[in-house]
Amino acid sequence: xxxxxxxxxxxxxxxxxxxxxxxxxxxxxxxxxxxxxxxxxxxxxxxxxxxxxxxxxxxxxxxxxxxxxxxxxxxxxxxxxxxxxxxxxxxxxxxxxxxxxxxxxxxxxxxxxxxxxxxxxxxxxxxxxxxxxxxxxxxxxxxxxxxxxxxxxxxxxxxxxxxxxxxxxxxxxxxxxxxxxxxxxxxxxxxxxxxxxxxxxxxxxxxxxxxxxxxxxxxxxxxxxxxxxxxxxxxxxxxxxxxxxxxxxxxxxxxxxxxxxxxxxxxxxxxxxxxxxxxxxxxxxxxxxxxxxxxxxxxxxxxxxxxxxxxxxxxxxxxxxxxxxxxxxxxxxxxxxxxxxxxxxxxxxxxxxxx
Numbered sequence: 478x479x480x481x482x483x484x485x486x487x488x489x490x491x492x493x494x495x496x497x498x499x500x501x502x503x504x505x506x507x508x509x510x511x512x513x514x515x516x517x518x519x520x521x522x523x524x525x526x527x528x529x530x531x532x533x534x535x536x537x538x539x540x541x542x543x544x545x546x547x548x549x550x551x552x553x554x555x556x557x558x559x560x561x562x563x564x565x566x567x568x569x570x571x572x573x574x575x576x577x578x579x580x581x582x583x584x585x586x587x588x589x590x591x592x593x594x595x596x597x598x599x600x601x602x603x604x605x606x607x608x609x610x611x612x613x614x615x616x617x618x619x620x621x622x623x624x625x626x627x628x629x630x631x632x633x634x635x636x637x638x639x640x641x642x643x644x645x646x647x648x649x650x651x652x653x654x655x656x657x658x659x660x661x662x663x664x665x666x667x668x669x670x671x672x673x674x675x676x677x678x679x680x681x682x683x684x685x686x687x688x689x690x691x692x693x694x695x696x697x698x699x700x701x702x703x704x705x706x707x708x709x710x711x712x713x714x715x716x717x718x719x720x721x722x723x724x725x726x727x728x729x730x731x732x733x734x735x736x737x738x739x740x741x742x743x744x745x746x747x748x749x750x751x752x753x754x755x756x757x758x759x760x761x762x763x764x765x766x767x768x769x770x771x772x773x774x775x776x777x778x779x780x781x782x783x784x785x786x787x788x789x790x791x792x793x794x795x796x797x798x799x800x801x802x803x804x805x806x807x808x809x810x811x812x813x814x815x816x817x818x819x820x821x822x823x824x825x826x827x828x829x830x831x832x
Contacts, residue, residue: 559663574628597651637714650700678703678758680765696744
């Protein structure tokens with residue numbers, strides 16, 4: 478009998494390999510141009526093995542409450558605004574300036590090995606799984622590093638362009654994941670009170686000295702960003718993108734290469750710019766940043782986990798987010814076939830077990 482950890486790893490490997498090789502075969506991982514368009518994920522046979530796994534568990538978009546696996550209840554602050562699936566009106570977005578074709582990386586093309594896979598490979602496959610479950614579109618944008626800027630600035634341009642085509646764009650860093658794959662983003666929009674006036678939403682960083690702006694206010698973390706299509710959102714992203722030029726925001730160029738790059742630029746300048754209309758929604762660190770091991774600073778990632786330090790913990794969390802749905806389905810199948818797989822030792826048929 479194999480130990481439980483080995484069974485879990487094999488289960489996850491099988492599921493991710495199936496997803497990985499389907500994506501290789503159908504797309505050749507050629508998402509290398511920001512202008513190239515890809516069709517929205519549809520509820521069809523190509524993705525049925527993923528969708529069928531999660532479909533019985535998908536939480537109703539308009540439910541007033543959500544109970545997590547630990548029994549904690551989260552309730553909407555008002556009646557649900559989102560009541561229908563957004564499907565291909567919502568984009569799950571990954572962005573990177575690196576080739577990602579090294580050992581264990583997403584675009585390597587070799588067989589996925591769970592013991593050596595890079596954490597961002599597992600993280601991004603989890604983003605792809607989440608999009609597939611709910612019928613959202615998904616894109617991995619590979620782009621060149623912006624001239625004179627750190628590579629993380631590329632997410633700003635990518636989101637700005639994507640928001641010209643999608644009602645909502647959800648950006649996730651490679652070390653971030655949606656904690657509950659069966660929980661639709663529309664329900665989270667209701668829970669976080671995303672309104673027509675909300676341009677972007679981001680979570681607070683841990684309240685520590687290195688995470689504060691020049692005025693002492695805690696920065697918003699750009700590892701998870703909700704963006705909503707609106708002319709005002711375009712104005713916001715254009716101002717953010719041009720921040721390092723120092724034209725609109727003097728001295729913003731200091732964040733061209735200095736940590737925390739585009740995050741510090743947004744925190745020190747954009748959120749204080751009264752000329753930019755619309756709401757910048759602040760999400761709690763406990764719900765949309767961090768992970769359980771950061772409970773001491775109240776950043777537990779209840780809905781969105783972001784492993785900014787212990788990145789090696791991400792694969793196991795993704796594994797759990799699959800097996801906790803997969804094994805109950807196996808148990809259900811077991812009981813549906815109870816009569817043929819369970820034999821009482823006193824039953825005469827045990828002597829002819831193959832019959």
